[in-house]
Every structure is written in C-alpha cells, then in structure tokens.
Amino acid sequence: MKNKFNNKVIIEVKNLTKGFNDTMVLNNINFKLFEGESLAIIGASGSGKSVLLKNIIGLLTPDKGSIKINGLEMVNLKRSAKEKVLLDLGITFQHGALFDSLQNWENIVFKIRNKDKLSDKDGKKLALSIIEQLGLNSEILTLYPSEISGGMQKRVAIARAICGDPKVLLFDEPTSGLDPVTGSLIDKLIKTAVKTVGGSAITITHDMSSVCRIADKVILIDKQTIAWSGTPEDMLKANNPKIKDFIKSTNPKLFI
Amino acid sequence: MINSIFNICGAIGQKFLKFLSTIGHFSFFVVTAIFWMFRPPWYFKKIFYQIIDIGYFSLPVVGLTTFFSGMVLALQTYNGFTELNTETTVARVVLTSITRELGPVLTGLMVAGRIGAKMAAEIATMRVTEQIDALGTLGTRPMQYLIAPKIIASLICIPILVLLGNTIGILGGYVIAIFKLEFNPNIYLYATVEYLQWIDIIQGTVKALIFGLIISMVSCYFGFNATKGAEGVGYATTASVVISSVMILTSTYIITALFFG
Numbered sequence: 001m002k003n004k005f006n007n008k009v010i011i012e013v014k015n016l017t018k019g020f021n022d023t024m025v026l027n028n029i030n031f032k033l034f035e036g037e038s039l040a041i042i043g044a045s046g047s048g049k050s051v052l053l054k055n056i057i058g059l060l061t062p063d064k065g066s067i068k069i070n071g072l073e074m075v076n077l078k079r080s081a082k083e084k085v086l087l088d089l090g091i092t093f094q095h096g097a098l099f100d101s102l103q104n105w106e107n108i109v110f111k112i113r114n115k116d117k118l119s120d121k122d123g124k125k126l127a128l129s130i131i132e133q134l135g136l137n138s139e140i141l142t143l144y145p146s147e148i149s150g151g152m153q154k155r156v157a158i159a160r161a162i163c164g165d166p167k168v169l170l171f172d173e174p175t176s177g178l179d180p181v182t183g184s185l186i187d188k189l190i191k192t193a194v195k196t197v198g199g200s201a202i203t204i205t206h207d208m209s210s211v212c213r214i215a216d217k218v219i220l221i222d223k224q225t226i227a228w229s230g231t232p233e234d235m236l237k238a239n240n241p242k243i244k245d246f247i248k249s250t251n252p253k254l255f256i
Numbered sequence: 257m258i259n260s261i262f263n264i265c266g267a268i269g270q271k272f273l274k275f276l277s278t279i280g281h282f283s284f285f286v287v288t289a290i291f292w293m294f295r296p297p298w299y300f301k302k303i304f305y306q307i308i309d310i311g312y313f314s315l316p317v318v319g320l321t322t323f324f325s326g327m328v329l330a331l332q333t334y335n336g337f338t339e340l341n342t343e344t345t346v347a348r349v350v351l352t353s354i355t356r357e358l359g360p361v362l363t364g365l366m367v368a369g370r371i372g373a374k375m376a377a378e379i380a381t382m383r384v385t386e387q388i389d390a391l392g393t394l395g396t397r398p399m400q401y402l403i404a405p406k407i408i409a410s411l412i413c414i415p416i417l418v419l420l421g422n423t424i425g426i427l428g429g430y431v432i433a434i435f436k437l438e439f440n441p442n443i444y445l446y447a448t449v450e451y452l453q454w455i456d457i458i459q460g461t462v463k464a465l466i467f468g469l470i471i472s473m474v475s476c477y478f479g480f481n482a483t484k485g486a487e488g489v490g491y492a493t494t495a496s497v498v499i500s501s502v503m504i505l506t507s508t509y510i511i512t513a514l515f516f517g
Contacts, residue, residue, distance in 0.1 A: 059389050087395045097390035100381070111394040160394075 008035040009071075010168055010200045011056065016065035018051055025051050027224040029065070033168075038194050038201045040215035040232075042208075042246065047221045049204045050094055053172055056202070057091055058082050069168070087111070090161035090193075094172040096153045098145040098160070104131075105141040108159045115164075130159045133192075135185055151178045158186060162193050169193060169201040175210050187213040208250050211235075220246060285477050289407055292400040299405050306409030310371050314417060317370060318363050322421040325358050326350055326428025334437050343439045347447035350429035355456040356516075359422035361508050364467035367414060368500040372475040375406055376496035379479025380489040388480070403480065407472040414468035415461050422460060459515045466511065467504050474500045 011033040018026045025048040033039050043049050054060040056067055058074055067074045069085050077085075098107045105127035106113070113123050128138055134155045140148050145156065158174055171190065175183035187210050194201050203214060211218055212232045220228040220243050228235075228243040235243055333349045334342055379402060382388050391398045426448060433439040478492040478499075 054389075057393055059392065083395060083397075086393050089393065091390070091393045093386045093390055095385060097386040099387055099390070101378075110396075114394070114396055 009033070010035050010037075010069065011202070012066075012068040013052075013056070014066040014068075016052070016055060016067065017063050018048070018055055018060065019063055024224050026055075026062075026221075029221075029226060031219055031226065031229065033200050033202060035200055036194065038190070038203070038214050038216045040211045040218045041202060041204045041221060042206065042211060042218060043221035044246070045206075048224060049221055050172055052221070053170055053202070053204055057086065057089065057170065087115070088167050090164070090166035090169045092154075092157045092161045092171045092174055094176075096145070096157040098153055098157055100145055103142050103144055104148065104156050107145065107156060108163050110160060112164045126163065127159070130163055131156070133189060134159055135182070151182055154178055155182070155186070158189065162189075165199075167199040169199060171201065171203040171205075173204055173206065175205065175207050183207065183210060184213070190214050206250055208247055222246075281481075282473075282477055285480070286473050288399055289403050289473065289476065292397065293404045293407055295400065297400075298408075299401060302401070302405040303408050306405050307413055309374075310367065310409050311413035311416060314367055314370055314413070315420065317366050318417050318421045319424045321362050321366055322354070322359055322425035323428040325362060326354055326425035326430075327432045329353055329358070329425075330429035330432040330437070334433075342437075343433075343443045344447040346429070346433055346437070346439070347444050348451045350433075351426060351448050351451050352456065354425035354429070355422050355452075355460050356512065357508065359425050360418045360460050360463040360467065361504060362425075363414065363418045363421045363464070364471065364504040364508075365501055367410075367417065367467070368471045368475075368497055368504060371410070372471045372496050372500045373493050375472065375475035376479040376482075376492045377489055379403075379476055380482030380492035383480060383482045384485050384488055398480075403476045406476055407469070410468040410472035411465060414471070415464040418460055418464035418467075419457075455515065459511065462515075463508060463511050466507055470503045470507065471500045474503065 009032050013029055013031050016026055016029040017024070029052060031039070041049050041052065051060060055062050056069075056074070058077075062075055065075070070088075072081070072085060074082060074085065098104075099110070102110070105124050108127040108130060109118060109123040112118055112126065118126070124141060127141055131138070131141065136152060136155055136159075140152060140156070145153050148156070154174065154177060158171070161169060161171070169190065174190065175186050178186065190201055190203065191214050193199065201214070203210075205211060215232050218228075218230060218232055218235050219226055222228075222242050228238065228240045230238065235247070238244065329350050330346055333346045337345045337349075379388075382391075382402070388398045388402070391401060430441075430444060430448070433444050434441050475496040478496040482488040482492040484491075
C-alpha cells in the first residue's frame with residue numbers, strides 16, 4: 001500500500017504473538033510505522049496495547065514474530081545493541097514512572113545527563129526549555145515528583161521522553177488523567193515533536209478526540225488481533241462494527 | 257488412597273522444584289550483581305549516599321544494641337562467676353562474646369531490619385511503578401545503577417559498623433563492671449587488652465563482610481523481583497528481613513565452625 005509518508009520504515013512488527021501462562025494476549029500482530037508518521041493504537045482496557053508497546057521496547061520478549069526498529073531485529077538482539085536503539089526512542093509509561101528520589105529536572109534530563117555528562121546548571125537550563133513548551137512553571141523543576149499533581153507528573157514524563165529530540169516517540173496513554181485543555185496541549189506537542197524532529201510516534205490511547213488530533217493512522221486491537229486499521233477520517237466513516245462500537249462507547253459525540 | 261499419596265508427593269515435588277528454581281534464580285542474580293559491581297561507570301554519588309544511609313544512620317541503633325548487650329553480658333557473667341577470679345573472667349567473656357558473636361550478629365540483624373527492609377521496599381516500589389523499566393529505556397542498567405551501589409556500600413559499611421559495635425559493646429561491659437560491680441578499672445582493662453586476639457577481629461570482619469553481602473543481595477533480590485503492586489512490596493520487605501536474618505544466624509555458625517571448629 002502506498003502511503004503519503006517517506007517510505008522509510010521505522011518500526012516493523014511481523015506476526016507478533018505474546019501470551020502469559022495459558023492466556024494469549026496478542027496473536028499475529030502486523031503493522032509498519034513509517035518515518036514522519038503518527039500512529040495511534042486504540043482498544044479496550046486489557047486488550048494488550050501496553051503489552052505490544054513493551055514488546056517493541058524490549059521489556060517483554062515475544063513468543064513468536066519479529067520486531068524491527070530501523071531495520072534492526074530487536075528480538076534476541078544483544079543487550080548493548082538494544083540499549084543503543086533505545087537511546088533513540090522517547091518513551092512515556094502509563095503511570096509516568098518518574099524516579100521518586102530525583103527532582104523533576106533530574107528526571108527530565110536523566111538520559112542526556114548520563115550520556116553527555118551534563119552539568120547541573122546546563123541540565124536545569126535544558127529542562128526549563130522543555131517544560132516551558134509543556135505549559136509548566138519553572139518552580140516545579142526543583143520539586144520531587146510526589147510534590148506535584150498527577151497531571152503535572154504526566155507532563156514531566158512527556159518532557160523526559162522528548163528530551164534529546166528522539167526520532168521515535170512512544171506514548172502510553174499520555175493524556176489520561178489530564179484536563180481537556182492540557183490534553184489538547186499534549187496532543188499539539190506530540191504533533192509538533194513529530195514534525196520538528198522529523199520523527200515518528202506511536203501513541204496508545206483511549207481518547208478518541210486525541211486520536212483525531214494526532215494520528216495519521218489508527219489501529220484497533222480487539223480479541224488479541226488487529227481488528228481494524230485506517231486513517232482517522234476512515235475511522236469515523238467505517239462500517240466495521242468493532243470500530244463503530246469502540247468509538248460509540250468512548251466518544252459518541254464524534255458521530256454527531 | 258494411592259491417588260492421594262501421589263497428589264501429596266506431587267505437591268511436595270512441585271514445592272521443591274520451585275525452591276530449587278528460586279535458588280538458581282538468586283544465584284544468577286548474585287553473580288550478575290557482582291559482575292556489575294566491577295564494571296564502569298561507577299555511580300560514586302549514589303555509593304556515597306548509600307554509605308551515609310547504611311553506615312552513619314545505622315550507627316545509633318547498632319551502638320545502643322551492642323552497648324546494652326555488653327552491659328547485660330557483664331552482669332549475667334558476674335552472677336554466674338561470683339566464686340571465681342571475676343574481674344578477668346567477666347572481661348574475657350564480654351570480650352570474646354562481643355567480638356566473636358554478639359557484635360557481628362546483632363549488627364547484622366539490626367542492619368537487616370533497618371537497611372534491608374528499606375532497600376527491598378525502595379526497589380520493589382520502583383519495580384511495581386515501572387521505574388526500573390523506565391531506567392532500562394533511558395540508557396541505564398538497573399543492576400549497575402540501583403543494585404551495585406547498595407552492595408558496595410554494604411560491604412564497606414557493615415565491617416566498620418561491626419568494629420564500632422564491638423568497641424561500644426565492650427565499653428558497655430566496662431561501664432557495668434566498673435560502676436555497678438565495682439571492679440578495679442585497671443585490672444579489667446588489662447584483662448580485656450590481654451585477651452584480645454587478632455583471630456577474633458579477623459573472624460568478626462569476615463562475618464561482617466558475609467552479612468553485608470547477605471543483607472544487600474537478599475534485599476535487592478526480593479525488591480527487584482517484586483510483583484503484584486502494594487502487596488508485592490509488603491511481601492518483598494518481609495521476605496528480605498526474615499530470610500536475611502535466618503541466613504545471618506545460619507552463616508554465623510558455619511563461619512565460627514570454620515574458624516574455631
């Protein structure tokens with residue numbers, strides 16, 4: 001299928017299958033993420049979206065199948081080589097996963113600071129330049145994650161993911177728990193981040209408004225497989241009962 | 257009837273296999289952790305903070321415990337040996353008991369309760385809140401960044417704590433002997449110095465190193481492999497303290513038997 005993006009494939013998932021004990025979570029998942037593309041993965045809670053993301057970033061190993069990032073096979077790749085690939089990714093976890101014992105600015109520049117041996121002064125400066133884009137106040141920089149609200153924590157986690165301009169961004173529910181204004185701000189930021197660094201993004205979300213704002217392509221995961229895929233425009237017009245039911249249950253207004 | 261016997265045997269076999277698998281898993285963890293201790297980069301700032309936490313902040317509790325143990329030991333020994341040449345006997349029993357057994361064991365148990373629980377809870381919380389996963393994706397190896405500094409700091413601090421604990425314990429015995437039992441301070445001190453042997457100090461230091469390794473490895477292992485949210489953190493904390501304590505008491509016998517058996 002011809003696409004409007006640069007034809008360079010950034011992430012390719014082929015026949016990915018993953019289960020835990022006797023429970024199959026993902027079965028024969030296939031998709032490609034192209035350079036400059038923003039992909040949204042949607043699906044009900046427990047459908048395996050986060051498991052898919054964890055397989056991509058190597059925290060889980062698939063039972064079967066292949067995952068290629070920039071043409072490099074990630075499954076069974078040597079740890080040191082995998083770490084190099086991961087340095088080019090910006091990742092946010094579902095619950096932020098900020099380091100409790102570090103101040104927010106240390107969290108934001110963690111990767112860069114370890115890699116480039118950044119001084120505290122330069123680190124704070126860099127963190128400040130990033131959080132300003134996210135509508136956060138400079139006062140939060142020297143606070144600990146437990147001292148700021150959940151929404152702010154989410155934004156600090158996003159700041160950590162985009163710090164260092166990674167070419168691929170992976171967001172696990174970046175707007176959950178945020179108010180609509182901040183949610184929309186985050187969406188804009190994801191869109192800008194993808195455009196400015198010429199990168200690609202995978203976003204796992206339940207927020208259909210967010211999907212319409214950020215995604216170039218949508219994948220619905222249902223009953224362990226990809227039940228539907230297409231553009232956000234196709235999604236709203238689709239006759240597929242699964243995608244229709246999903247949209248109706250999450251945001252009926254999109255049909256009005 | 258036969259089926260019931262098979263079921264019981266099956267259940268026992270399953271438990272035994274699980275136990276063996278845990279031992280194997282733990283051994284692999286220990287080897288990996290030791291490997292990362294010797295590989296750069298070393299996180300000196302983290303090691304320093306751990307040394308302060310394990311060494312400096314444990315000193316009051318270790319000092320109090322060994323001080324009172326020395327006092328109790330002097331009192332009990334005196335009651336038992338009233339007929340003998342008590343000054344030298346009490347000094348010798350206090351010295352030998354503290355340096356060979358009570359100092360290292362009490363220090364080990366106190367540190368297992370204070371620091372082992374803290375290490376396990378901290379790492380387990382990081383595990384269940386995906387912070388350890390995040391570390392791995394940010395170009396940092398969790399074993400090197402989280403575990404190695406704790407083990408290095410434990411190996412540095414616990415022998416020093418044991419030496420200080422021994423000194424404070426002997427001081428506790430001296431205080432009781434002089435101020436309550438009215439011994440001659442010069443004779444008591446002379447007896448203490450006379451009976452002090454290098455082998456006791458070496459044995460105490462070996463025990464301290466082994467206990468440091470046990471406390472840090474067991475606590476980090478249970479924390480690192482925690483599951484099931486808050487319940488998992490609780491389990492990791494309890495298991496680390498209980499298993500560290502049991503291993504300390506078991507290993508102290510083995511080391512004593514190797515030195516003096």
